[in-house]
Every structure is written in C-alpha cells, then in structure tokens.
Amino acid sequence: MGKVTGFLDFARQNERNLPTEERVKNYKEFILHLTDEEAKVQGARCMDCGIPFCNNGCPVNNIIPDWNDLVFKQDWEAAIDVLHSTNNFPEFTGRICPAPCEAACTLNINSDPVGIKSIEHAIIDKAWENNWVLPQISKIKTKKKIAVVGSGPAGLAAAQQLARVGHDIEVYEKNDRVGGLLRYGIPDFKMEKIHIDRRVNQMEVEGVKFKTNQNVGETVDPEKLVEDYDAVILTGGAEWPRDLPVPGRELEGVHFAMDFLPFQNKIIAGDKVSDQIKATGKHVVVIGGGDTGSDCVGTSNRHGASSITQFELMPQPPEQENKSMIWPYWPLKMRTSSSHEEGCDRDWSIATKSFVGEGGKVKELIGVKVEWRDGKMQEIPNTEFKIKADLVLLAMGFMGPQQTMLDKFLIEKDKRGNAKASTEGDKAYFTSRGKVFAAGDMRRGQSLVVWAIREGRQCARAVDEFLMGSSVLPR
C-alpha cells in the first residue's frame, strides 16, 4: 500500500484546469493531468482497504488500490498494465467518467476521496507518451468471424477483446468515423478525438476491420450479417432522444442536443459543414440538467452565446448528500461541471410550458415552477415566467435504442425498448436470436461510457465462450 498514514498526512488535490477565460477560446482539453510528484502524493492517500469499495464501485472493476500503490512507487509501467487489465480505454474514462469509484472510496465516508480518476488520467497519458500502449496481436487465429454493429465504447471494447483472442472482427459504423457517441457526442474540450484515433489504429493493427458509413438495418441487411458471421454483437447505443411535446416545439431553433453537438466535433475534425447550428450571439436555453446539457452549455459558450440558461425539471439536489445512508453508492448531489463554471444560469424545478416564436423561429420560452410531492409533479400557481430564447437545446436524456435496427434483427426487446439480454448466467448477453448478442446502451439503455466498456468486455467473453466452448477473457 501507499503510505500507511498518507490519508492523514496529505490533502486531496484535484487536477488543475486552465482558466475559464482562456479555455473557452478554443475546443482543446483544458484539464491538466497531475505531475508525477503530485500523482505520487495522491497515490499515497490510498489506504489499500481490506475491502476496496472502489474496486466494486467501478463498473469495470479497476483494481484501483494496486495502481495507486504502483504510482506511489512510481512504477508507472506496471501501473498501466494493471489498469489495462480491467479497462481497454482508460484515456476515455480518465477524462469523462463521473468516477463512481470515488463515491465508493472509503475515505469518502468522512473525508475527501482519493483522486482516483486523476491518477488514472495520469497513468494512461504517461503510457501513451512513453509508447507503452502497444498492439497485442493474437498469436492464434480462430477463423471465427464476428460482426460488431456500432463503434461506440461498448463495440470497441468488445471488438478489441475478441480480436486479442484471435477472432476476425469487423465493426460496422453508420457514421463516417469510428467512435459513436465518443466521437460525436462528447465535445472535444472534454476529450480530444486523437484518443479515439490512437485506439482505432491500435485495434487495426490487432486485426479489427472498421467499416464506416455502413448503416446496419438501412444499407446493410441484418440477415446477411447473421448469415455471414459466426456471431453478431449489437452495440448500437441508445440514441433515441426524449422529446418535449409542448406548443411551439416545431419552431425553428428548438433542437435536440444531439443535433447540435456533433456539428462542432465534425468541424474540429476538419469537415466542412454547411448548416451548423450555432449559438453565437444567441440567447440559449438548455433543457435538461445532465451531462449532455452541460456539454451544450460548454459548446454554446465557445460559440459565443449572449446568454445561456439551463433548466432542470427535478428539484435542486443537496450540496452534500447524507453519506452515512448512501455511501458507497452514487449520491444524488449538486454537481457543478466545468462547463457551468464557464458561465451559465441554472434553475431547478422548472417545467417548460411552451415555446413562443416569431416567423417560425423561437423567441421565448414560457416556463413554470413546479414542486414534487410523493414523486408527483405539480405546477406552482402564479409562477409562470418568460425567458428569451433564440436557441433551445433539448438534453433530456434518451429513451432507448433506435428501434428500427432491433426490429429488423427480429429480436425481443425489454419494456423500455432495449435489446433484451441478461448479464449473468450461461446466456449472458445473448439476445433472443441465435448468435446475436447485445451490449452497452443498446442493451441497458442510456448510461456511462464506463458501463459500456464493461458490457463490451463481458459480452466479448460470452461470445468467445459461445464460439470456443470456453474463454480466458475476464468477465
């Protein structure tokens, strides 16, 4: 373990961010990873618990105490090995994971948790810098062909795992580039796309073939996939956004977040885009208080919006959760993201009544204060208000996967419209259709990148077992 009394001797140090005025000028990442010395000190805070709750709190079960200790000992090369043993893409999670591990950290009971995510970030960045991240080419070839549909984190994780045990993998992606939501949903200032490109290169060397612009269910016949491959994995994500059916919804300027964010990423990637939705000079209202909403705020700021307001339907969560009743689980508490820091008004318990337009373009939003009683929402009388709105971005989450593809594969869905498959037992990740598997958001619904990676890995093992009778891939 790090230092026996490290948790008493040292305070938590968060990663440094570039100043807001500086960072909003561009779309570059602005979080600076810890220096070696800082990481060592942060590693020393880890208590190497007899039961590391972080190990369990982390969806990919990162062996956090071990790499904390290795960083403390400055054995970075071993640290990345341990980190990679549970996580294919720590550069993604080290940047954009909300870190449930830190919520579960034992120090979080009565102190500040170990900066696990910052240490992870430092490890993987150092690994890339030092060229320690190398392709792991399988020595054997199984001659089994597997199609992975969707190249988001779940699909990538599954593909990489399976390629490494010698299967032939082809990944189908409907967009022009690989990465799914990572590529077009996450703004560059949160994660630059070089990270995806590097991984894709690595995977290509490992034998994965990527087929972009291939929309399975539209341009590619699902039946053909089932016929041509030994197994098919559906990792198409949950891209069906929740809508807001109020008067004025049809007005120009009212958009889903996912109609807004990808444009910017494409431009940064060098694409020419003609009809980009821009926030520049506009009064922007973001509806929805989650991460996507945050991303809209951050992007709008960079566009140069004249005002940004974010509404959330649910009440404002407490600043500090009641740890004794919640730890080690994920707490509902007031979170202020880096995008919020860059400037934005926020309000909670707000319902949108309607949009008011002029010339078919949205100009105002009519909202009302609500209160929640026994899980039911009620408008508070006489609280209606108006607010200027030239651009309204709907970031209220996703209902589930796009149904068409699932329907075309003729597979059973669960009540929420996800591909129906369990995660435990002999038939884990099997859909109702033989040799077709599902994982990630497509199976579990909208979730975190880290869950997607977990499902991709676990599904890979299930597929490997299905094809080979047994598997050495870790669950």
Place this chain on the structure above:
Amino acid sequence: MANQKNLKQGLYNPKNEHDSCGVGFITNIHGRKSHRIVQQGLEILTNLTHRGATGYDPKLGDGAGLLIQMPDSFFREEIKNLKTELPEAGHYGVGMIFLPQSKSAREKCEAIISRMIAEEGQVEIGWREVPVNNKNIAAAARDVEPVIKQIIISRNKNCASQDDFERKLFVIRRRIEIEVNKLNIDDPAKFYITSMSSRTIVYKGMLLACEVGIYFEDLLNELMQSALALVHQRFSTNTFPSWELAHPYRMVAHNGEINTVQGNVNWMNARREKMYSLLLGRDLEKLWPLIENGQSDTACFDNCLELLVAGGYSLSHAMMMLIPEPWAGNSLMSEERKAFYEYHAALMEPWDGPAAVAFTDGKMIGATLDRNGLRPARYLLTDDGDLMMASEMGVLKFPEDKIIKKWRLEPGKMLLIDLEEGKLIEDDEIKELLSSEKPYQDWIKKSRYFLGDLKVIDVKFKHKESLLDLQQSFGYSQEDLSFILSPMIETGQENSGSMGNDSALPVLSNRPKILYNYFKQLFAQVTNPPIDPIRESIVMSLVTFIGPKPNLLGIDDKEPPFRLEASQPVLSIDELEQLKKIDSLTENKFKSKVIDITFVTDSDEDSAVVMRNALEDICKKADQAINDGFNIIILSDRATSSARLAIPALLACSSTHQFLVKSGNRTNAGLVIDTGSAREVHHFALLAGYGAEAICPWLTYETIKTLTDDFIMAQENYIKAIGKGLFKVMSKMGISTYQSYCGAQVFEAIGLNENFIEKYFTGTVSNVDGIGMDQVVMEAVRIHQLAYGNDPVLSNALDAGGEYAFRIRGEEHMWTPESIAKLQHSTKKNNYETYKEYAELINNQAHRHMTLRGLFAFKIKESIPLDEVESAKEIVKRFTTGAMSLGSISTEAHSTLAIAMNRIGGKSNTGEGGEDIRRSFPILKDTTISDHLDSDIIMRNINLKAGDSLRSRIKQVASGRFGVTAEYLASADQIQIKMAQGAKPGEGGQLPGHKVSDYIAKLRFSVPGVGLISPPPHHDIYSIEDLAQLIHDLKNANPKASISVKLVAETGVGTVAAGVTKAKADHIVIAGHDGGTGASPLTSIKHAGGPWEIGLAETQQTLILNQLRSRVILQVDGQLKTGRDVVVGAMLGADEFGFATAPLVVEGCIMMRKCHLNTCPVGIATQDPELRKRFSGQPEHVVNFFFFVAEEAREIMASLGIRKFNDLIGRSDLLDKQKGIEHWKINGLDFSKIFYQPKIENDTAKYNTESQDHGLQNALDNELIKNTISAIKDKSNITLDISITNVNRTVGTMLSHEVAKRYGNTGLPEDSIKINLNGTAGQSFGAFLAKGITFNLSGEGNDYVGKGLCGGKIIIQPPKKFRGLAEENIIVGNTTMYGATSGETYFNGIGGERFCVRNSGASAVIEGVGNHGCEYMTGGTVVILGKTGQNFAAGMSGGVAYVYNPNKTFKNYCNLSMVTLDKVEKENIESDIPQHLNLADEIILKTLIENHCQYTKSNIAKKILNQWDVELENFVKVMPIEYKRALNEMKETKKKEVA
C-alpha cells in the same frame, strides 16, 4: 452397553481424550519395606482428590491407582490358599489382570495366558482371585468392572537373572495382549494387564482416589509391604468408564501430556525393521506392534520406556533419551553432557510436552520434569530417609522437625533414588555419570557432519520456463509477493493481518487451491500449554538430522553411525546443492538420490491415474534407492515445465514418508524436499509434519530476487522468518523441537475424503470428507493450465489472489462492499427489508460457497404463525459481543457495544485489558458518555439514557491478566477465561506501545507507550486440573458470576469441552477459526483451527455422550452474521451466540483490515484521537442489528414449527446437506458426522438446564468471612489464627471479594484483617487478596501463591521447628503472584518457576527463584536475595528487579533481550537517571529488605542489613529498556511542562 459409548461415533473420537492429574510417590531411600509406605501412598491419593475429577455421577472418578514393590510376604501367605509353594523372592512374578465378565471369554483369556507362559518357557504357579469391595463404586464403573485376578509365574532356568526374567515377563505380556486382541471379545469389561513383573505390582481402577484402599482389600493387609508407593489420580476429559486408563502404568505415572505422541509412535514403528538387540534377540520381534493403536499418550510412553529398559538401558538413561533437557544452545551445560544429549538425539526424538513423570522399575524410583518445567513436582526428605514427591505439598504430613529438605523438581531435571544402594542421587550426579560412561564427545566429533561446515558449492540457478510461468504453475498470487514474501524479506518476520478470515474454505472455493490449504494446524488448549517461542526460546530448537537414524537399541555399538546435522531445516539453493553432492563432501559417508516428482501431462490418459502411478513410482524409487545404499532422498520438482506437472510436494512428501515407514526403510535415509511450492510458514510446517527433515524452497528464492536488491540479506531474513514462524506453529502445539515436530502430523484436514487421507496422510483427522485424488489432480492441472495457458490477465501478471484483501477477481468473501453497505444502511435506518437483503447476500451460498453452514438446508416441517414463536426480546438475551479489548478498539467503539448489549439484555465482553470502574456505576439520568466518564478520554460523544449501562457484563481473563483485580472480577456477571482465540489459537498477543495511551496504561497498570505482551499460555493453566483450579479461583473471586471458558474449534475440542465441564465451567464458548478481530500473524488467521460447525457439533455430541450437556451453557462464535447462522448454531448445540465483526461493521467498520496499524479511518480499531473523532457508531444501530437477527431467526423457527428457542437447541436432525448444488469439489462433502445425534438411553438434556456445584460451601473462606465480616463492614481491625492444609485452596479470595465489592481496589487500611495461618496452604493461596488483608503463614505455599494479588500482603516463613535453612529450601511453588497488580509479599525461602510472572505492580521479596523469574513483568518491584534460574526477565517491559548477586554469575541466567543490568542507585546521590517509583533504588531496596527481615526474621536479610554498604554493591538492578525509555520521556515532558 455403557462401554460402547466410547467407540468412535459422529465427530467424537476416543483418540482425542486427554488426561492429566495429580501424581506422587513415597519411598524410603534405604529400601526399608513397610506397610506404612503403602498406607501413606493411599493417603497421598486421598489428599490429591481435588486434582482429579468426577463425571455426571459424583462417585464416578476418572481412575486412580498405586504401584508398589512386590509384596513377597503377602504372596507367601496368600499362596497357602492355593496349596502350592512360592519360589524365593525375585524368582516369581505376578501378573495383575483385568479379565472379562463373561466366564467363557475369561476362560479363553486364561488359556492364552497359560499357553504364552508355557511357550516362553516359564512355569505357571497358579491364579489368585483379587478380593474387591465394589459396594461404593459408581454404577457406571461397576457396569464395566473387570474380574481381577493375579497370575503367579515362576522363573525358569532359561532366565539367568532377574533382569532376564523381567524381560521374559515383558515378552509374555506383549504376546498375551496381542493374542487376546485377536479374539475380539465382546464384553463390558476390557481385558488388560496392569502389571506383570517380579519386582512391582499395580493396583488401579476406575475409582475415586480415596476408594483405592477400600476397593482393593489386599492393600489393607499388614503384609502388604513395600519401600515405595507410586500413586496417581487421574483427571480425564471424558467420563467413559475405562478401568485400564488409570495410572500408574507398568513403569510410569505421568502428569502432563505428550504432544508429539503421534509422531513418536510413527517413528517407533519406522524403526522396527532396523532395530535389533543383543539382549532381546529374537524376542524383539514378538513385541510388535510395540504400541497398540488408540492408547493414551502415557501408555505409549510407558511401552517405549519398557522397550528401552528391556533393551538394556538403565531407567535413568532411558528417561534422559525420552525427555531430554534443552541442550542445543545451552551455554550453562557441560560439554560432556551436551555430547550425551546430542548423541542420543539422533537415536530418539524427544517425547515432548508438559510432563512430570514418576518412574520405577522396583529397584529405583525417580521422577523427571519436562524441559520447560510445565508441571509441578515438589519433594521433601526426612531424617528417616523417607522421601515424598507429589504434585503439591501437604498431601502427607510429616513432623516438621523430621524434615531436612524441601525442594522441587526443576525443569528438565531428574531425581533418582536407588533403593538397592539406599541413596538419593541428584540430577547432576546421575547425568554426569551417564554422560561420562561412554566417550560421547569423541563419538560426536568422529561421526558428525555439520551442514554449515561443509564446503560451499556455488550454483547458478537456471530454468527454461519464465519466472512468471513457474510462479503461476505453483499457484502463486500477487498476494504471495505483497503479503507473504515482501514483509518477510524486509523484516525477518511474518506479516500480521486482522479481522479474521471470511473467505471461502478451500474445498468450497470455485478457484483451484493448492493442497497445503486443505490442512489446518492443531494447537494446544487447556490440556497442555502452548509455549512462548520468543520469550522462552531457550527450550526451542530447529536442529534437524538429515539422514539415517541409528539402531535405537544399539546400546553396545562401538562405532557410532554417521550423522548429518543442520541448525535449521530451510535450505538455500547452495545447501541443497551440497546435499546433492554430499558423497564427495563426506567421503562417501552419505549418498543422496534426487527423485523427480513431476510427470508428463499431455498424455491422453486420465491425469489422476497418471499421478497416482507417478506417486507410486516415486515411493518405489525412493525405497529402491535406499536398498541401493543411498541414505538421503531428495524429492524435487525443479523439472516442472509446460509439459511436466509437479505433484503437490506435500503429497509426494507424505506418501513417500509413509511408504518408507511401512517398508521399514524410513530410518535408513533422510527425506529432503526441493520444491517450488513452499513459500509460507504453513507450507514448511506441513512438509515437516509429514516427514521432511529439510526443505529447499527454490522458487521462493528466485521470486525474492525480483523483490530486492540485496538478495543475501533478503534470503537470510526469509529463512529467519520461516524459522520464527515454525517456532510459532510448533509452540502453539506445545512442541519445542523440530525433531519431534517432524512427522508428528499435528494437523487436521478439512475437505479431503477418507480414502485420500487414509492412503496418503494416514492418521490425519478429516471430518467432513470432501475431494479425493481426482479433484486434487484436477486442481493441480487447472493451476498448471492457467500458468501455461492463454489467459490474457495472467499473461503478464500473477493472479490477484484476494485471500487477504477483497478483489473482484479474487477469492470470494462474505464481507463484500454490498453486504457491508446493506448492513450499515439497514441498521442506521432501522429498515428490516434492507437487512433481509443483507442476510440474503450472506445466507444464500448457492453460487458463492464459503462456509459449511452455507451448504446446509433446513428440513422444513409444518410451519406455525410467527407470533407463536418466542419473542425477539427474549432471543436477543442470548447474544453477546466478542471479546475486544479497550486498547484493540477505541473507548467509543467499546462503550457503544456495552450500551447496546445492556439495552437488549445481552452481554458485552471487556476483552483483555481491564475496565474503568466508572463504567459500572449506574446511569440515573439522561446524560452523555463524556459527562459520565471524563471528557478527556472521549473523542466522540455518545448520548446516554437513564437506565443505560456502560458496564461489560462479561469480564475477560486472558493470559496477560491485564487489569484483572478483585474489583474488576467483582463487577462481572460472567468471567471468561480465554483459552484461545479464533484468529490465533495457541498464541499470545501484543499491544504495541503506540496503542498504550495514558488511559489504557492506567487500566492495565502499565506504563504509557510501553508495549504489552500477552503470553501464549496462561501460566496457571498447563493442564486440565489447572484450569479447574483457575475456575475455582475465579468463582471464589465472584461467587455470583458464571465462569466461562473460551475454546477454539479443532478436532478434539469436544473432548476438551467435556473436561472443561468436569472442571466446573458454567459456560463454554466454541469459537470458529475464522472469527477474530485482533491482529495476528497471517499464518494463524488462515491456517489454524477449524470451522465452528464441526467444533460445536463435536462438543454437543461429546457432552451428550458424557451426560454433561445439561450442566453448561454453550456459546458459539466466529463470523456469525445472520439469524440463519443463529439457527444453525442452535441446531448444532449452542445456547448462546457471540458476534464481533458484524456489530463492528454496524458501528462503521468497513473491513480495512488495518487494525494492527492504528490507522483505522472510522475510529474503531485505533487509539489515535484524531481518528477516533471520526467514529460514527451509535448504540441504537447495534440494537437494531440484534433485533433483526433475532427476527430472522424467528421467521426460520416459524417455518420449522418451533416455538421455544430451547427446543431448537441440538436439533441437528433438522439439518440436511443442501440439494442441487453441483460442484466438482463440493460434491464429496459429507456432513453426516456433523448432523449425527448420539443415541442416548434416557432423556438427556440437549441444552443447559442445571448449574454446576462449585463446592464453595467447603471453602475455608466461609469461616474467615464469618469471623471478619463485621470488621470489614465497619473497617475495624481484627486478627485471626487458623490452621490450613493443601486441600484448603484459594484461601482469602472469597474474603477479598467481600472487601472488593464494598470498597473496590481501594480496599481497607493496611493490616485491617490479619490472619495468621499454620500449615501447608493449598494452591492459589491469597489469590486476588485485597488491600487491607494480611496473611502470615507459617509453613509453605504451593503453586499460584498471590495470584492476581491486589493490595493484600502475604508473608510466608517456614515453621519454627523446620530443621533446614530457610534460604536453601523451597517455600512457595510455581507461578507465584501471576498477574499481581499491587500488594506485598515476603517469602522466607525459595520459589519455583516463573516467579512474579506478569506482575504489574506488586512488590515481593524472596530468597531465590527458579527459571523464567519476572517473565513479562510490566510493573512492580521484586527483590531476590539468592539465585535465580535461567531466562530471568524474559519479556519484562516494566518494573524493576533487584537481584543479590555476590558471585557475579547472574548475567548468565538473565535474558538480556529486553533489560539492562545496572548498578543500584544510591540514596542521596544526585543523578539524572529516571527513578522507579520516584525513589532512589537504595531506599526502595532497603525498605523491602527491612520489611522482610521484620516479617519473616530472614537470616539472609539480617546478614545483608548488617553489612548494608558492602552488600549493596552485591545487588544488580534489572531494568527494562522500554521502561527506562518511558521514564525518560515522562521526565522530559515534565521538564518541559515546568519550563
């Protein structure tokens, strides 16, 4: 049939029985025979009655008897009735025989006897019926009473001498026994020959001690004359009537226990082929099997002694071989004598264990004591030449003016009386004589090769496989590197852990486990003591002999055989290389053969078959090699590779060892294991226990190289750590030498099936069956495949392990993030539904199998409505919390448990470490804990309600006796004697200095910042009758409290529990191996002790078989977590339930397992004030938990249709093995022995229904109290005069209780109650004597004088008429003032071993002491005006001793590892040295000596005081280094404060 009860059944195995007892003899050294001696023998027996025990029937004793010389005149008279004649004395022998009750069986036996006598060429004179009076004996004894007859045999011409005749009688007896055995007689009475000799005769039986003389009418006959009477009173753990188990045996009576007996018997068998004797000639072969199966340890010892004597060794010579003194490393022993022992060490491994053995062949009588002095043996000599030796003094009265010497048998020493020569021979004389008989020194020089002296062969280790693959192929995990090896190479000792073991049993684990993990170390509890291998290292030895063993009976051999000796058994790679080339290094005296123990795996054949064949092949190769002249066999798995799988080294080792034992070749060669598998202490212990004389862990060394830059140092540290660890493992079983540990098999297996055990580990207990060869191979194959397979996780890293810390990919644990979170949330919110989710996680082991009970199922009967079941409010009263001391946990955590348990009517346990008396004060109004106690000592406040109580109802008494005072005991509802704890049975403990705060030091009567040691044994419990004594002491200290004894589950625990019940415990705890919150070595957490399911069931079954169950309350603990656990526990026999970890988790514990580091982040297991502020536990949460548990139990009870909890107890018939779990390892488990219900005749209760009779009404204290009570009440003065004898035990303790319950430790003003006594005091004289009481005894004390002294004053001087010099005679026995906390004692004479052990504040003056004086002392002042024994001040961390040392020899006797020897600081001299008691040494010393002189009129004190200035220079001050440091620090702090 009564005697069929003792046949093996369920978990009960008669093999586990133990006995111990009182022993003694009276003899006239001039050999004058008289009837008086016989009568006196009987009188000794009567006065030793309290050392024996009775069963459920008070008339049913455990057996007693006496051995006397052949009473020739008696038989000459008696023979007349037979109308025949008797040859002259010495020309006839008498066999005393127990015969079957049935006439026909008897006749068959008699016919065999006659035939054997004839076949051996002797003459049968006739049979004599022995008249007996059985009116008084217990019905059960009568049921199995044999017909007792004597056969008289005349010596024929083929026996030239009486010695030859004795040998012949021995052969006849053995042959008769063997022949009769073959008849398989079915009769209530067992055939048995008590003695068959021309010199001695033994009268014994299943009798109370006082009944021997009544039962055997012969003994009253005036003609019954002897010059010696050797007597014995037995205390057995069981109550099954067995006439033959009474002592004396043919040559010995023994008080103690042979811990190594299994190994000794194995080795004796192994020697058979090689043994030959000129004296016995072809008769030798007729004696086999020399040692019958299933005998007691003493019987085995007796058999071996008989053989040695028959083979020509003198009695004393044989005893020195069997029970040698510690010689290796003894700087005080002469070279000649060392050579004697060293020479014989190769012939015979010690029969090791606590033992006072009295022995005789009729010509000589003597006694010897084990090397560590663990049994008492005192003797006195009169001017008539009468010598009496006994376990205690006072058993026979002699006029004081006739006594010329009072002494004791010292550790390892012998006392011998040659009746023919008429002289008493003392230890030195006998041993010097024997040592110089032959040129042992020359022999040793000529024949010994010492491994360390041989030429070093430097080898470069090479292997074709990668290190990672090799490590993986032997099942290494990351934890082996981080938890096991790294700490060892860094610190030279094994790492510690804490919070017990909640991971899966190996047989239940889904992961492949190495074979070592299936074995659990056995440990000593109650019937014999573990040893402290650190503080008492003088008795320990790792010396090992690698090579052939000489002929045991080669007494006339001129050329001693060559021997290869090593100082310890862990070999380096270079040393193994030396062994490989040993022929060239020893001029071909030794030749070694390496046998490969790997095999090819890629064949199509079934791996199990291949491995079985490979094993057989190895055994045969080894045997053949020995036949070919090789005398060192090296089993090596270095050839392992991707294609070759190593047979588990333990399996190869044990099967080869056993094969060679059977083939007769074992003693012709040494067995060495060269393996990549051994890395932990446990592995080495197992290899040793199953026969390895030396072990080379080659892969460990290769691994270590990757962990260090300084390999030489690391290797040295590693070997040191393993050595220390082995000492610990051996010593927890009470075994002190590697030689006797080797092959002793002191393990039990959990999860290995009978066939497998029987074939490869013969004799090892395995109670639940489990996997066999097929699965063992499968596990080995799996591990091998993982190593060389494609698993990406293992491609560049070892497996995570997860045994010591939870890992998602590691071993399963019961405590998981989920289960902890659910438990904490449910108890905080008082949410039963969440609790049920928690309970489901623990209880449902359909997929995660971890505990045996997890695989049990209830046989669901007709259910009843829940409200008909006994209420939760009642059930929670059966719950207690575990013994966790204040010190190990914080005041806040400790008090929270107490408050909660008092609220629900359960019981909390102090743990070892005293308790603030303010906690027992009633809380009358709503307040807070910091207001009630003291805000300085509370870091996190807790609210109290009126009626709450902070008092721990259970007060623990552990080996350290910290804070155990009369007041402490008086405040208990239950006093618990901790014999062992689950986390580290058989070991002591240590509270590191940084946890000893001011407050804790105050409660423990020690110095802040100074570490505190709890010894492995209770120094007043070396055997079962000692425990009975301590129970008696504590009962006296608080007659209202129940006395509890805490045991840890292991095979045989049931029998121990039966003994403990007979020792009058009111309450017994059976703890599982897995519990335990304290810090302990990892080896102990993982590998010692067994699951409670087995231990509890065995206890229940044994108690019921013995009709003892109703007398005690049984409690179970060890990882109890849910109501289901409670129900299973009840069904297996528990009345009550202990919880420790779970309530701690409720208080906020998150299983950091860092208790030993003082860094607990939730303020529980820490004394750091900052961390304690983080404590967040609340009594309500704990209360909620226990109600949840009870509620869950109720729901199960309802489903089973059981209304009253009592009706659940013992209902193992409601349990079944869970169906439907298909698992490759679990399938073989068989729980039928656990679920077994003994067939009992009547309605024997299955739960506690009655209380014990402690016999306090007979105590002398009743009279003392009657006479002093008014003085106590009004604090006036009173003086009494009273006489006392050895049967008056624990005198003064009940009286002290009367003082303590009124005035606490403050007591009465000095000398308020003065009691003058006359006579020999029984054991525990003045135990816990309270302040204000003064005992002035004219006479002598036995063992445990002033035990736990707390403020009282004890003065003992010899009676005025005594003729010896006080300073040359013994005045008090062993373990005087154990755990004394304050008070004064003055002893005008010499004390026994371990004087003032664990004294923490009393002062004492004495005129000489035995070994281990002032051991573990933490406070107080001791003045010794004479010699000390060896190992003085071992483990002493506080207090001061002043030793009179005019000859300047003291430093040779003092253990200097923790103390310095300083000059005594004079009065009036300014010095900067911090002062003990804030006084100059001279003042302290002089005052004490003056008191001594005044109180006892001591001559030596007078002499010293007369020349004070000169004599002062002759004193040396023994000062603990730690104490000095602490005093200095305190002084510095004070200086700073002043400044």
